[in-house]
Amino acid sequence: QKEVEQDPGPLSVPEGAIVSLNCTYSNSAFQYFMWYRQYSRKGPELLMYTYSSGNKEDGRFTAQVDKSSKYISLFIRDSQPSDSATYLCAQKRSGGATNKLIFGTGTLLAVQP
Amino acid sequence: NAGVMQNPRHLVRRRGQEARLRCSPMKGHSHVYWYRQLPEEGLKFMVYLQKENIIDESGMPKERFSAEFPKEGPSILRIQQVVRGDSAAYFCASSGAGGKNEKLFFGSGTQLSVL
Numbered sequence: 001q002k003e004v005e006q007d008p009g010p011l012s013v014p015e016g017a018i019v020s021l022n023c024t025y026s027n028s029a030f031q032y033f034m035w036y037r038q039y040s041r042k043g044p045e046l047l048m049y050t051y052s053s054g055n056k057e058d059g060r061f062t063a064q065v066d067k068s069s070k071y072i073s074l075f076i077r078d079s080q081p082s083d084s085a086t087y088l089c090a091q092k093r094s095g096g097a098t099n100k101l102i103f104g105t106g107t108l109l110a111v112q113p
Numbered sequence: 114n115a116g117v118m119q120n121p122r123h124l125v126r127r128r129g130q131e132a133r134l135r136c137s138p139m140k141g142h143s144h145v146y147w148y149r150q151l152p153e154e155g156l157k158f159m160v161y162l163q164k165e166n167i168i169d170e171s172g173m174p175k176e177r178f179s180a181e182f183p184k185e186g187p188s189i190l191r192i193q194q195v196v197r198g199d200s201a202a203y204f205c206a207s208s209g210a211g212g213k214n215e216k217l218f219f220g221s222g223t224q225l226s227v228l
Contacts, residue, residue: 004155006155008153034216036219041222041224042221042222043117043119043204043219043220043221043222044156044204044219045219046216046217046218049216088155088156090156099144099146099161099168099208099215099217100146100158100161100169100172101146101156101158101217102158103148103155103156103157104155105153105154105155106155
């Protein structure tokens with residue numbers, strides 16, 4: 001079983017739609033949760049960073065963490081063609097010396113104008 | 114404030130040659146991470162270094178791959194005797210003090226193609 005599962009998509013939505021992206025994880029040691037956006041042939045860009053369960057909002061983006069069900073989500077409101085990219089969820093453990101991130105495989109999103 | 118700088122952006126090698134990938138972390142950052150991304154796959158952790166020290170190399174292949182982060186200069190990921198399966202995008206990330214709430218910032222990557 002993979003530590004992090006993410007639907008690869010592709011997900012195609014019309015401009016203005018609400019987008020829901022999701023990940024599940026298996027290791028309860030994960031305590032830090034991130035969403036990265038990656039445009040084609042570019043490096044991942046940090047979008048959201050959360051520690052606790054609940055919601056965190058930043059502009060059109062909302063990150064949601066449910067530690068009890070090991071489920072994280074990213075919502076994009078009023079989606080724009082410029083949001084078309086691959087979205088990667090990432091998790092980090094709370095213990096140990098390493099600070100490494102464990103990534104999902106990414107979901108490819110296409111927002112149609 | 115320059116971000117994480119990687120070079121070269123594209124590197125072409127023939128089978129059996131050596132590949133050297135360079136990474137300069139963000140200003141003020143002393144922790145470097147290398148990740149590999151294969152087509153249709155997510156980012157896979159390879160190694161985590163601080164200045165002059167390897168902290169976690171649990172994702173590094175046992176042979177042909179090595180990494181360093183010297184006191185002066187960029188971090189280097191070295192792949193000896195490359196094979197076609199090494200073709201991938203290699204990303205470097207950096208963070209500050211390395212604490213658990215430190216955020217990782219990525220470079221634009223080096224695309225390695227092995228002929």
